[in-house]
Amino acid sequence: MTQDSPTLALPRMRQEPAPEHITVPAPRRGRIPALDGLRLLAALMVVAYHYLARGEGWSASGQAMFPTAFPFAAYGWLGVELFFLISGFVICMSCWGRSVGDFFTSRVTRLYPAYWFAVLATTAVLLLIPGGQKPLPWPDVLTNLTMLQEPLGVRMVDGVYWTLFAELRFYLLFALVAW
Known part of the structure; x- marks a missing residue:
């Protein structure tokens, strides 16, 4: 820079003393869409188990009435286990x-x-x-x-x-x- 060129002076920022105790609220965690999808899957598994595999509400057995869906619905009881697994994860997150x-x-x-x-x-x-x-x-x-x-x-x-x-x-x- 030459002496003839204008200089640009930035204004000085006034520094405030930092407060001794700053309380910053924890950021609110949003929902995790994948968990909502897994919850839906778990709910549908339980419904399929009760109505297709166990045959609740039907006069005949679920296996006789729904031969194609029965092999999948028979494992629908695992939906409860999936719910508990998701709950364990969400409970840990909610305590953080x-x-x-x-x-x-x-x-x-x-x-x-x-x-x-x-x-x-x-x-x-x-x-x-x-x-x-x-x-x-x-x-x-x-x-x-x-x-x-x-x-x-x-x-x-x-x-x-x-x-x-x-x-x-x-x-x-x-x-x-x-x-």
């Missing part, structure tokens, strides 16, 4: 960077409201539609709302909820590991 209290609160608020709705809706349907299965007595329904009916020896409002108590136990176990 959180305190044990935050982790447990997030799991309880995710699980219980939908579960309460399902238990009460099932009970209401059983009350309102005559001729089918009788609803459980109210003390048993209230026990079901705690999700502790299995260890307390109380009948389930709906048998398909058995997996939720298994998941709840895993949450407790994982909270201990994270702690």
